[in-house]
Amino acid sequence: MPRVHAELVNHKLSAVPDKLGRFGRFGGRYVPETLSAALNQLETAYDAAIVDPAFVSELEGLFGAFVGRPTPLLFAKRLTEQAGGAQIYFKREDLSHTGAHKINNTLGQALLAMRMGKKRIIAETGAGQHGVATATACARFGLECIVYMGAEDVRRQSPNVRTMRLMGAEVRPVESGSRTLRDAINEAMRDWMATVETTHYIIGSVVGPHPFPRIVRDFQSIIGRETIECCESLFGRLPDTVVACVGGGSNAAGMFYPFVDYPDVRLVGVEAGGRSSDEGEHAAPLTYGTPGILHGSLSYVLQDRDGQTADVHSVSAGLDYPGVGPEHSYWRDSGRVDYTSVTDAAALDAFDMVAQQEGVLPALETSHALAWAVEAASEMSPEEILVVCMSGRGDKDAAEIARLRGQE
């Protein structure tokens, strides 16, 4: 976060965003005027916080004792043997408190909210991991917490809904539109329009208007920094390939960002290929989309000819989103990161494989990255090192997977 960011600003690819929140042509701030002042306030507060040693040490303290960082790098021995190629390692974000990388961002933003004197927090959530992480941070600091969640996601990720409520958060199901993550973001933005002077909106991914994509990336980039440190001490060098799943793209951005200025490390983002490449059957804007504006920033998006947001589908609620963070669009167009997609079926197979061969239950989101990794590792040499960002744990998905397989 702060220190590494300062180190990297002289490099080219990482020296984004600019003052207007641009990552190349992407990003920016397309919001109603009512939100402009709050976004300026947030930017100012953030710039001051990251050079304030008290803020940095408080966050680092929480990362250690509350989250359990640094998270380990695990050698996936049996999976590596099965693939018969590159050595596969998991960066274990699933071992973080609350079971996913999301907590890195919510702690940072909750501290920022308090610096701004805001005691009411709102958030959106898809799979529920960001909702749980927000509820957790709010409980820790005594902040009021309201989480917007698409009604369809409330159904398919019910364990997380219960957890949020146990932590004292109010979960508001969203019935409009497709009743998924995109609608939850709309509803959170509407709430914020009316409450902006007392409320901070903790957005959960590297999406939304400037400065959110930058702030979330910075807080999440602890993932990539720890991975670099760990690889250097274990192998004396950087990994050859790093892979992460991409919905909005926060675990991928946090993993990739510290690597983007090392051109020898191949970076691969895996989107949700859903059932097929037909419109409405997947959630892969970087693979099939076009540049457009959604939720306050310019990025690749799935929309029709008029600009209406397209329907999307993924078996994984956390990837079921028609947009993606603007920095990913920048990395895509600059060629620095390769983006691809993996189908629902392949992700479910990877889920089983990793559960049964490694004793690690991955989130369905993460399973997309794992599916690609196993395939790719088989075509790499045994000297090569492939790191998968194990962004979250799959306990939340167990019931939904059983339902999909008719084992309810």
Added chain:
Amino acid sequence: MILKDGKKQTGIERLEDAFAQCKSEGRRAVSPFITAGDPDSETTVATLKSIFAAGATCCELGVPYSDPIADGAVIQSSYTRALNAGMNLKKMFGIVSKLRETCEMPLLAMVSYSLIFRSGIEAFVKRGEASGLAGFVVPDLPLEESDDLDAHCRQSGLALVRLVSPTTPPERAREIARRSTGFLYCVSVAGVTGERTALPDGLIDRIKWLRQESDVPILVGFGISSADQAREVAAVADGVIVGSAVVRCLEQAKDAESMPNAAGSFVQELVKACQVC
């Protein structure tokens, strides 16, 4: 409209004329809002005509968008109904052209920048000009991102109505007022569109302050839902914008055929309330 000397009036000029006429009649402007294509194009055209006959100075035509973050439940539902009924940009511009054949009321498209960007800014503005729009209100386009659209609108003589909100600091409000064409849209409350029972505290003072800072007319919108509220605002502003209350009035009409009259009667009440001398 083609003038006697054969020169075509620009959108901005049409708005100026409409406001000037309003003023000469001792009235404040009433600018209603309706959604394009809810329930269908024919009803929208008929409703716009009825609104004009009732004395509206100009009108905002809401362009349905799938993810309208500045809108409350009433307009959001209206947009969803219109999209489900097959409304699209081609049909929306069709409504504008159709109205222009017989009606002089300046129409402004209330449109998300997502839709403008997707078509291409230049192409979208040209289509607007060709169809006979007087200008645009783009609720999700702040000052910092607006240079391109601004340049194309100026070239085409179309208004780019900008919004100031209660959270806008004074310096910024000045700059927004300076760059707004057609009129300045003063958002009455921090929040989404929708009816509210009372006007927010401090609104009247804010309008008075803005009045001194702006060369274009100031219209106040968001939350104005009754003739009484319109009267109160009209005492200090150049006009009122009424959106959700008009949309709800249409929603409550018993069928599509009775919508134009229902909207007309309501707008008539508002126009009467805005008669200042």
